[in-house]
Amino acid sequence: MRNYAINVFWSDEDECYIATVPDLKGCSAFGDTAEAAVREVEVAKRLWLEVAAEDGDEIPEPRYLPPGAQQTAAG
Numbered sequence: 001m002r003n004y005a006i007n008v009f010w011s012d013e014d015e016c017y018i019a020t021v022p023d024l025k026g027c028s029a030f031g032d033t034a035e036a037a038v039r040e041v042e043v044a045k046r047l048w049l050e051v052a053a054e055d056g057d058e059i060p061e062p063r064y065l066p067p068g069a070q071q072t073a074a075g
Helices: 034-055
Strands: 007-011 016-020 028-031
Touching: 007 034, 016 034, 028 034
Parallel strands: none
Antiparallel strands: 007 016, 016 028
């Protein structure tokens, strides 16, 4: 599975941590801790990619990477 960037932030409105995958439209999850949100968004990412593949939708290449990071061929 490709390595996609994950953003994690605290939401005062929702009173939980939110994790998003910017490259995958609508792919997000939440948790009581940042770690829980990341675990949940990893599941959401896997399912997002499975459904896109099943539907024949284009799967985007990872674009959002931290400064200095490089995407590997295996990523």
